[in-house]
Amino acid sequence: MSQSLDRALTLVSQLATGPKTLDELSGVIGVHKSTTLRLLRTLESHRFVQRDGVHHYRLGTALFDLANLALEERDVRRAAEPALRELNSRLGHTVHLASYEDGEVIYIDKYESRHQMRMYSRIGRRAPLHCTAVAKILLADLAAPALQKVLAGMEFPKLTENTILGPAAYLAELERVRANGYAVDNSEHEDFIHCIAAPIRGARGEVLAAVSMSVPKVLLDYDGLLSHLPDLLATAEAASVECGHVPK
Amino acid sequence: MSQSLDRALTLVSQLATGPKTLDELSGVIGVHKSTTLRLLRTLESHRFVQRDGVHHYRLGTALFDLANLALEERDVRRAAEPALRELNSRLGHTVHLASYEDGEVIYIDKYESRHQMRMYSRIGRRAPLHCTAVAKILLADLAAPALQKVLAGMEFPKLTENTILGPAAYLAELERVRANGYAVDNSEHEDFIHCIAAPIRGARGEVLAAVSMSVPKVLLDYDGLLSHLPDLLATAEAASVECGHVPK
DNA sequence: AATGGGAGTTGCAAAATATGCAACATCTGA
DNA sequence: TCAGATGTTGCATATTTTGCAACTCCCATT
Numbered sequence: 001m002s003q004s005l006d007r008a009l010t011l012v013s014q015l016a017t018g019p020k021t022l023d024e025l026s027g028v029i030g031v032h033k034s035t036t037l038r039l040l041r042t043l044e045s046h047r048f049v050q051r052d053g054v055h056h057y058r059l060g061t062a063l064f065d066l067a068n069l070a071l072e073e074r075d076v077r078r079a080a081e082p083a084l085r086e087l088n089s090r091l092g093h094t095v096h097l098a099s100y101e102d103g104e105v106i107y108i109d110k111y112e113s114r115h116q117m118r119m120y121s122r123i124g125r126r127a128p129l130h131c132t133a134v135a136k137i138l139l140a141d142l143a144a145p146a147l148q149k150v151l152a153g154m155e156f157p158k159l160t161e162n163t164i165l166g167p168a169a170y171l172a173e174l175e176r177v178r179a180n181g182y183a184v185d186n187s188e189h190e191d192f193i194h195c196i197a198a199p200i201r202g203a204r205g206e207v208l209a210a211v212s213m214s215v216p217k218v219l220l221d222y223d224g225l226l227s228h229l230p231d232l233l234a235t236a237e238a239a240s241v242e243c244g245h246v247p248k
Numbered sequence: 249m250s251q252s253l254d255r256a257l258t259l260v261s262q263l264a265t266g267p268k269t270l271d272e273l274s275g276v277i278g279v280h281k282s283t284t285l286r287l288l289r290t291l292e293s294h295r296f297v298q299r300d301g302v303h304h305y306r307l308g309t310a311l312f313d314l315a316n317l318a319l320e321e322r323d324v325r326r327a328a329e330p331a332l333r334e335l336n337s338r339l340g341h342t343v344h345l346a347s348y349e350d351g352e353v354i355y356i357d358k359y360e361s362r363h364q365m366r367m368y369s370r371i372g373r374r375a376p377l378h379c380t381a382v383a384k385i386l387l388a389d390l391a392a393p394a395l396q397k398v399l400a401g402m403e404f405p406k407l408t409e410n411t412i413l414g415p416a417a418y419l420a421e422l423e424r425v426r427a428n429g430y431a432v433d434n435s436e437h438e439d440f441i442h443c444i445a446a447p448i449r450g451a452r453g454e455v456l457a458a459v460s461m462s463v464p465k466v467l468l469d470y471d472g473l474l475s476h477l478p479d480l481l482a483t484a485e486a487a488s489v490e491c492g493h494v495p496k
Numbered sequence: 497a498a499t500g501g502g503a504g505t506t507g508c509a510a511a512a513t514a515t516g517c518a519a520c521a522t523c524t525g526a
Numbered sequence: 527t528c529a530g531a532t533g534t535t536g537c538a539t540a541t542t543t544t545g546c547a548a549c550t551c552c553c554a555t556t
Contacts, residue, residue, distance in 0.1 A: 002290040003542065004514065008253045009294040016314045018321065022533065032516050037534070039514095042250040046257040050350060054523085055532070059318040061354045064372025066264045067315030070307040072370065073266065085360070089337070102298055106309045112333070122320065124312025251513065252543065270504065280545050285505070302552090303503070 007031065008039045012059070015049060019056040067124065074099070076209045077109050080200055080239035084111055084211060087235040091213070091228065097200075098127055098134035099209040100142070103150050105135040108209070115219060128189065130156045130170060131163050133197030134210040136183035140174040141199065141207035147174075162188045182229060183210075192217050194225055198236035203244035211236050255279065256287045260307070263297060267304035315372065322347070324457045325357050328448055328487035332359055332459060335483040339461070339476065345448075346375055346382035347457040348390075351398055353383040356457070363467060376437065378404045378418060379411050381445030382458040384431035388422045389447065389455035395422075410436045430477060431458075440465050442473055446484035451492035459484050 007029045014020060014028050026036040040057055043049040047062035071077060080097055088095040088111035097109035105127040129135040129150070139147060156165050164170050177183045185195040197212035213232055215225055237247060255277045262268060262276050274284040288305055291297040295310035319325060328345055336343040336359035345357035353375040377383045377398070387395060404413050412418050425431045433443040445460035461480055463473055485495060 001286045001293070002252050002256070004250050005253050005256045005287060005290045006293070008250070008256075009290070009296060012314065013294065013310070016317045023531095033533075034517085034535080035515055038249045039253060042253045042257070045249070045254070046261065048257060059314060061349060061352070061372060061374075062261070063311065063315045064319060064354070064356070065370070065374075066260065066307065066372070067311045068370045068372045069264045071312060101309060104309065106312065108312070122313070123316045124309060124314070125316075126309070126313075249514095271502090281504075282506080282546085283544055286543080 004039065007035075008043060011036070011039060012043065012048060012063075015057060015059050019052045019058040021055050022057070025057065071108060071123070074108055076200060076239075076243060079242040080209065080211070081109070083235045083238040083242065084109065087211075087213065087231060088112075089114075091231065093219075094121075094214045096121065096134060096212045096214065097209055098132075098138065098212070100138040100207075103153065105129060105132070105138055105210075107134075113214075115216070128159075129154050131159055131185060131188040132212075133183040133185040133195045134212045136174060136177050136185075137197045137199050137210035137212075138207060140177040140183070159189055160187050160191050162186050164188060182233060184226075185212075186222065187217065194222060196225060196229060196232055198232050199240075200236050200243060201240040201245040203246070205245065208240075208243055211239065252287065255283075256291060259284070259287060260291065260296060260311075263305060263307050267300045267306040269303050270305070273305065319356060319371070322356055324448060324487075324491060327490040328457065328459070329357070331483045331486040331490065332357065335459075335461065335479060336360075339479065341467075342369075342462045344369065344382060344460045344462065345457055346380075346386065346460070348386040348455075351401065353377060353380070353386055353458075355382075361462075363464070376407075377402055379407055379433060379436040380460075381431040381433040381443045382460045384422060384425050384433075385445045385447050385458035385460075386455060388425040388431070407437055408435050408439050410434050412436060430481060432474075433460075434470060435465065442470060444473060444477060444480055446480050447488075448484050448491060449488045449493040451494070453493070456491055459487065 010029050026033045047060040049057050050060040052058040084095050092114035094113040095111040098105050098107050107123050107125050110123050127135050151167050183197045187194045193216055195212050195214040197210050199207040200209045202208045258277050274281045295308040297305050298308040300306040332343050340362035342361040343359040344355055346353050346355050355371050355373050358371050375383050399415050431445045435442045443460050443462040445458050447455040448457045450456045
């Protein structure tokens with residue numbers, strides 16, 4: 001729609017992969033160096049990019065500020081924080097908070113594991129829909145038409161032996177999630193990690209977000225993981241109460 | 249330099265303060281609705297903004313992703329993490345990591361206090377230069393010409409009884425910081441909080457970042473705070489080693 | 497059910513703006 | 527000192543962005 005803006009945003013995305021020179025960036029958007037330079041200068045004036053030495057550009061600090069401000073505005077995140085922090089510090093495992101937005105599931109908060117083995121994940125990242133416990137929780141609460149729409153766009157790449165491979169099996173899984181009130185990722189995403197998740201609900205009972213706890217299999221077998229369900233559900237419940245949920 | 253890009257970035261900054269309607273946004277950049285709409289659509293296609301209901305726009309998830317990716321790329325942050333986390337979980341106070349960039353001091357990481365009373369701060373935010381311990385650490389390491397330039401642009405608003413009020417006093421303070429190897433914010437920023445900071449150094453001994461620990465005065469008096477200096481310095485030293493620093 | 501207002505959307509013509517070019521500047525390493 | 531690579535600026539051109547006005551859609555009011 002707006003060509004120069006489009007190009008500039010492409011530059012920013014490109015810079016996310018690491019500092020780049022003017023020429024490299026020009027190559028990416030296919031324009032003359034001088035054009036790229038002018039775009040970068042505008043981006044720089046808003047602190048979206050900054051110079052890194054003389055020959056490189058990288059992402060600027062405005063992005064950090066904006067992103068963290070926006071994250072803080074998400075009320076669930078703030079409201080759920082104490083409960084999630086408590087769970088994380090008591091059990092020492094990785095705790096994630098994720099929310100559904102517009103066909104995607106996004107990690108909006110993360111509490112790192114105390115153990116050596118860490119998961120690779122990141123706030124802001126999209127969670128795969130077919131193989132994560134948080135996605136199952138969030139999609140399980142969608143109305144049928146919205147769910148169908150998401151399902152239509154979903155893919156089911158086989159990531160491990162346990163990955164769910166098609167819409168039918170996935171729908172059945174969501175049914176189980178609804179019945180149980182929690183979701184599991186039984187090494188469906190990565191071989192060495194499994195995961196449980198539960199919903200955080202708002203005043204009208206709607207699902208606002210999902211909490212999950214991820215544990216490497218070497219630390220805890222599947223039964224051991226499930227034995228933490230009461231902890232997780234209590235955490236989710238506490239967070240829900242903070243979000244205005246009235247337990248029945 | 250690039251008008252449309254400039255306008256679009258202004259829109260993004262504006263959205264940081266909360267969701268806005270098309271008309272509100274048009275007002276901010278002073279153009280016709282249709283122009284704003286086209287900019288927003290481009291921003292939307294890159295997931296920089298997203299629609300919030302029908303009538304509002306808000307920041308999109310690409311920002312979270314970019315910002316956190318960029319933060320992770322900052323090597324100091326990753327390298328310093330274990331040491332900072334350890335300090336935070338052992339003493340339970342707020343720990344900040346800040347770095348100097350282009351005339352500014354930016355918080356690049358934060359570990360929340362375990363206590364009820366929290367500081368208001370945020371990753372990505374700029375720290376005031378004249379009244380924070382991290383800024384003192386970082387500015388104390390600047391070469392004279394660079395420091396002069398920063399000093400020329402500095403302001404010294406009086407925030408508490410103890411705030412340092414002018415360049416002369418500030419330079420004297422930096423001299424003390426260099427001599428001591430640590431910095432203090434003795435309630436110079438906020439009445440009820442004080443703070444100590446220490447440098448994290450790289451392979452050539454240069455200051456890469458500053459760690460600080462902030463404590464409410466009700467929890468610990470000034471002498472109590474200073475009694476944690478050995479902890480803080482040890483943490484900074486450990487982080488420095490991770491960054492390639494060779495202790496002399 | 498009809499009416500009116502508010503908000504968003506589209507096509508088009510006008511013009512302001514972004515673009516590529518070529519010349520110039522700066523830096524690095526031979 | 528020179529060659530080459532990289533970054534920077536002024537200018538003319540035309541592409542892209544803009545505002546306009548008409549249109550649609552949705553909601554609230556009569």
